[in-house]
Amino acid sequence: MRRLLSKAVVIAATRDDEYPWRQNAHYILLILSFFLFLCFILGNYWLFSVHLPDFIPPFQQPRDYCDKILYLFAVGVHVLSHIVLVLLVLCSGCIYVWFRWRSVVDED
Template sequence: MTAGLEKACHRCLSQVASNAFFVFGLFAFLALPLTMAYVGVKTIDDCPAQPMIPIYLLVGGIVGSLKVMLLLYDITKMRSLLSKSIVIGDDDDDEYPWRQNAHKYQVHIVLSAFLFTWFILGNYWVFSVYAPNFIPPFHRPHEYCRKSLYVFAVFVLALSHSVLALLLCCSFCSFCIQLCTRTSARDDYGED
């Protein structure tokens, strides 16, 4: 990693780790995967029309909770490292002490890839039975899905789509701002 990029990552991680609102936001966000897991367990047999919907909520909730708790642990560790680096000063041999924990980022990548794949599968499972019967029909009792379960699964997917769109927009805007900053920083319009 180049020195400039590494320093930029250091500043970014420092800002995120020291931001209390981000930490409280993660705690608040932890409620969603925990609720997903709870609803998945409670309604495991309540959607014979597509039995993978409660399993989608259960597994997604457990892995999502694990991911958020791992993020909270990493931020707590980062705050500890930052406070030590302020106390010790910059005379330390290792300017970026979290390099030793770089393997944890691989765990984050694997969990994120799994959650993204699970999200795509969840879209298929939920919308493949779009608008199922919410009351078991007399002649086909296995072609229904509990309304609260189905509506919650659609809500989770809609929220996930919204967050994904927001992240993509923010990434695109950040890229555009960096591009404009680099372009305006050049002295193409200098005086002769």
């Protein structure tokens, strides 16, 4: 969705556009990014606040249990997203330091 909206911003080069919503697409991207960030934070809270729930359905309320495969899949996806986020931050930091170092070396 974000990629589609970013393409809409690039296409909107003229002011006489028949789609006036393209001029406000950066606000839509901002709202969508905030919503996804909020979902990520709330998903972390909801998933990791219940550490190893009951995987066996109780006799009185059979709907109040967690499926083991679904829970482990959700934990795996969240852990993988955290790993990707950390790698992205580390690689961005390394690239920044490398470019700063190259600019200092080029000045000398």
